[in-house]
Amino acid sequence: MTQTALRNADIEAALNDAREDYVTRKPRSLARYVEATAVMPGGNTRTVLHYAPFPLAMARGEGCRLWDADGVEYIDFLGEYTAGLYGHSHxxxxxxxxxxxxxxxxxxxxxxxxxxxxxxxxxxxxxxxxxxxxxxxxxxxxxxxxxxxxxxxxxxxxxxxxxxxxxxxxxxxxxxxxxxxxxxxxxxxxxxxxxxxxxxxxxxxxxxxxxxxxxxxxxxxxxxxxxxxxxxxxxxxxxxxxxxxxxxxxxxxxxxxxxxxxxxxxxxxxxxxxxxxxxxxxxxxxxxxxxxxxxxxxxxxxxxxxxxxxxxxxxxxxxxxxxYTPQAALALNTRGDRLRERLNAVCQAADAPLQFTGIGSMLAVHTMRGPVTCPEDAAKSDPKLKELFFFDMLAHGIWLARRGMMTVSLPIGDAECNRLVAAVEEFLSARRSLLR
Incomplete structure (x- = not known):
């Protein structure tokens, strides 16, 4: 078996473990999903929210935090795909x-x-x-x-x-x-x-x-x-x-x-x-x-x-x-630029095939090396590695889009940004053998 094949097999095994752990820790989300499939096609009315083995169900939100059906707290780095700029119940x-x-x-x-x-x-x-x-x-x-x-x-x-x-x-x-x-x-x-x-x-x-x-x-x-x-x-x-x-x-x-x-x-x-x-x-x-x-x-x-x-x-x-005054817009997007710079710095220090693109308060992760200037470039990302990144971030209390998109909302401060950087650093360390 080639080195690439071995690496892919290792990523698949790690991903299977992550999925199994997810299923074990999310019984109420699973129950909600099964119930929903009886009345909605695939238990879904918004395609982007679905992912295997089943999507997480959120029960409530406050500021920049969410709590899922099983009571687990997350920092909301998805921000409703940019719509949640003000956080929850500003x-x-x-x-x-x-x-x-x-x-x-x-x-x-x-x-x-x-x-x-x-x-x-x-x-x-x-x-x-x-x-x-x-x-x-x-x-x-x-x-x-x-x-x-x-x-x-x-x-x-x-x-x-x-x-x-x-x-x-x-x-x-x-x-x-x-x-x-x-x-x-x-x-x-x-x-x-x-x-x-x-x-x-x-x-x-x-x-x-x-x-x-x-x-x-x-x-x-x-x-x-x-x-x-x-x-x-x-x-x-x-x-x-x-x-x-x-x-x-x-x-x-x-x-x-x-x-x-x-x-x-x-x-x-x-x-x-x-x-x-x-x-x-x-x-x-x-x-x-x-x-x-x-x-x-x-x-x-x-x-x-x-x-x-x-x-x-x-x-x-x-x-x-x-x-969201002009001054607030400038401050928020400066915060986003600094966060993306920090994330890319830790990826570069680890020499990992991971990078974050975007402007200001919008960013996305790509599991690949080289420039990302068009969707054809982004398609070179390793989909299994990106899925593993998603489940690892959930395990660290970071809520993001399954496809790797994130946003910085107004309630997110230095402590939350530090949490995200630390979670990415842990991913780079724990999954080092898969990031060759």
Whole structure:
């Protein structure tokens, strides 16, 4: 047997042990899972939360901590896939929601908070106009449809490994449940290849959409020259440039676009901006957004019972104006950068095939050596080693995504960051023989 085969067999054996230990220690999560399979396909209503042998069930949260069904405490380094920026039951958010509940929930009418919230979002992210939705998926669907109508074109350029919501997944090129736009799939961060595709589809290209840092695909940042090229080329051919900042808007006071210095025509939002409530939004240039102005005889329709629901409007306004101020955004993302630097330093010191990518308060682990500049690079990670890392982190009281994504939320401080670094150091030490 070759050295590689021996190493793989050792990793598989360690992973089997970790899974068995997990099953032994999580009887209530297992019971909940078995019960759920009777009424939900696979006991699941959100695919990303499922993993074998069964997913952990959380019973409650407070600040930056969670407790599972078996009473075990975790530091929440997942942060609801970036939506949980404020932690669990932040007092300012809680007070805003309680106040909103006192006056009623659903009015079937305009309310006293939505315009104030819209003004705060526009000012923060440099938008002329904004409209609210119930999720980032909805925001992207409406923004992409709007771009096709505005340009009177049909072709949509997306990127391999990109994700723009439940019906816009492009890992491996696409998903069978994607909304049927006329897609062209380009290579992320490939300047020449993408430029050639834009030129080839110039006459019918409606839009280019991307995250300025891929989130779900491994926290992979787009290069400055790549984004600058996209801005120049979409302008040249008359297409719209859409930045999906559903995740990345948290990375700087004005979103990641304010850091990279590239202004899109439209931006989509979601996640934390709703203060922990269901939320999505899209906005940008007034001449484009005003196609939704109901005072126009040719106005586009935009329905949604809960678009302006008072809980989201109230929680979102309180969070953006009182808690996640520009100063707080800078401080949080500086903390995230320092944490990622510390984690990479311990990996390098151990000469291990482990690294952390990302910007600011978003990071992801990759079980591989070499640069990670696109999803194709990230795919070189050892999946068994990454799964072992996940179960070892759970055993050390660290909650993260099964795929290795993590975030730093506002309640996370030095003590929690130290705990994560110590857990990674222990993984590097305990699994040294597997990290050759």
């Amino acid at each position: 007092p300012v958010i809680r007070a805003a929601v309680d106040c909103a509940l006192d006056d009623g929930i659903s009015f079937g009418a305009s309310n006293m908070t939505e315009a104030r919230f819209a003004r705060a979002v526009c000012k923060r992210f440099g938008l002329d106009r904004v409209r609210f939705t119930n999720s980032g998926t909805e925001a992207n669907l409406l923004a992409m449809s709007l771009a096709c109508i505005f340009t009177r074109r049909k072709t949509v350029l997306v990127f391999n490994g990109g994700y723009h919501g439940a019906v816009f997944g492009f890992a491996g090129g696409g998903s069978p449940i994607n909304v049927p736009f006329d897609y062209v799939v380009a290579p992320y961060n490939d300047l020449a290849g993408t430029q050639a595709l834009i030129a080839a589809h110039a006459t019918d290209l409606a839009l280019v959409i991307l995250e300025p840092m891929i989130g779900s695909g491994g926290c992979i940042a787009a290069s400055g020259p790549f984004l600058t090229m996209l801005r120049a080329e979409t302008t040249r051919v008359g297409a719209l440039l859409i930045f999906d900042e559903v995740m990345t808007s948290r990375l700087a006071p004005g979103g990641l676009q304010s850091v990279v210095g590239v202004k899109p025509d439209l931006t989509t939002f979601g996640k934390y901006i709703g203060g922990g409530m269901s939320f999505g939004a899209f906005g940008g240039r007034g001449e484009i957004m005003d196609l939704f102005d109901p005072r126009r005889p040719d106005a586009l329709p935009h329905a949604g019972t809960f678009n302006n629901n008072v809980l989201t409007m109230s929680a979102g306004l309180a969070g953006l104006s009182e808690v």
